[in-house]
Amino acid sequence: MILTLDAVNCFYGRVQVLRDLSLRVAPGEVLCLLGRNGAGKTTTLKTIMGLIKPRSGRVCLGDVDLGGLPAHEIPRRGIAYVPQGRRLFAELTVEENLAIGLMARDRGASVRERVLALFPVLKERLAQAAGTLSGGEQEMLAVARALCLEPAVLLLDEPTEGLMPSMIAAILDTVRLLRSQGVATILVEQRVEAALSVADRVAFIENGTVKETCDVPSLRSDPTPLQRYVGVGLRSM
Numbered sequence: 360m361i362l363t364l365d366a367v368n369c370f371y372g373r374v375q376v377l378r379d380l381s382l383r384v385a386p387g388e389v390l391c392l393l394g395r396n397g398a399g400k401t402t403t404l405k406t407i408m409g410l411i412k413p414r415s416g417r418v419c420l421g422d423v424d425l426g427g428l429p430a431h432e433i434p435r436r437g438i439a440y441v442p443q444g445r446r447l448f449a450e451l452t453v454e455e456n457l458a459i460g461l462m463a464r465d466r467g468a469s470v471r472e473r474v475l476a477l478f479p480v481l482k483e484r485l486a487q488a489a490g491t492l493s494g495g496e497q498e499m500l501a502v503a504r505a506l507c508l509e510p511a512v513l514l515l516d517e518p519t520e521g522l523m524p525s526m527i528a529a530i531l532d533t534v535r536l537l538r539s540q541g542v543a544t545i546l547v548e549q550r551v552e553a554a555l556s557v558a559d560r561v562a563f564i565e566n567g568t569v570k571e572t573c574d575v576p577s578l579r580s581d582p583t584p585l586q587r588y589v590g591v592g593l594r595s596m
């Protein structure tokens with residue numbers, strides 16, 4: 360099912376943060392949101408999750424308008440969110456964190472096995488407290504917990520932040536694998552080179568709106584939007 364945002368306007372109090380923001384992501388597609396700090400990328404993800412209610416505009420999964428649903432219903436509809444900073448339960452074990460993911464949408468024990476098969480590093484650490492995992496392992500756990508929902512749509516907010524290169528590569532490989540399985544992914548990513556290596560399309564966000572959407576091959580041949588909206592050229596990568 361296609362996730363669509365159509366002319367979404369959001370406010371924090373009286374301050375408008377999203378302005379007529381529209382985008383779409385289809386099954387088996389990775390859409391990357393790029394933009395400067397404060398452009399509205401995280402707010403876009405929170406709005407999809409129903410954590411912020413748009414004042415106007417629509418967020419739809421297929422034909423279903425998500426705007427009318429309570430926030431706790433959104434993950435049950437198959438949209439999973441890995442927030443920036445991961446928000447794991449640090450005192451709980453890997454196993455317990457996964458159990459919480461599994462509870463959100465009861466999909467049976469086989470899901471746990473399938474998710475753990477993707478992350479062998481977690482399988483070895485089921486009894487370890489999440490807060491004692493390395494940063495990369497914590498990110499794996501956060502993604503694994505989200506995948507317990509068997510989501511149709513996965514929202515990742517800066518999943519590579521603070522990770523070493525081998526862990527970044529592992530996270531990006533997971534995104535590619537999920538794409539091959541038909542998951543629609545929206546990725547917020549500061550690392551432009553990482554974003555381009557995994558994305559199909561890039562939406563450039565500035566001042567709360569999508570200014571331009573480009574597919575990755577055309578960005579490689581003409582990186583002007585990267586320069587304009589993120590301030591980097593391809594040569595610096």
Ligand SMILES: Nc1ncnc2c1ncn2[C@@H]1O[C@H](COP(=O)(O)OP(=O)(O)OP(=O)(O)O)[C@@H](O)[C@H]1O
Nearest residue numbers: 371372374376394395396397398399400401402403
């Ligand atoms: N809870 C809040 N209350 C008031 N303003 C907020 C709140 N959260 C975010 N904002 C403001 O909304 C704007 C968009 O923030 P958002 O976090 O969506 O940006 P972003 O593109 O994700 O930035 P970054 O790359 O720095 O994470 C910013 O100006 C921010 O200060």
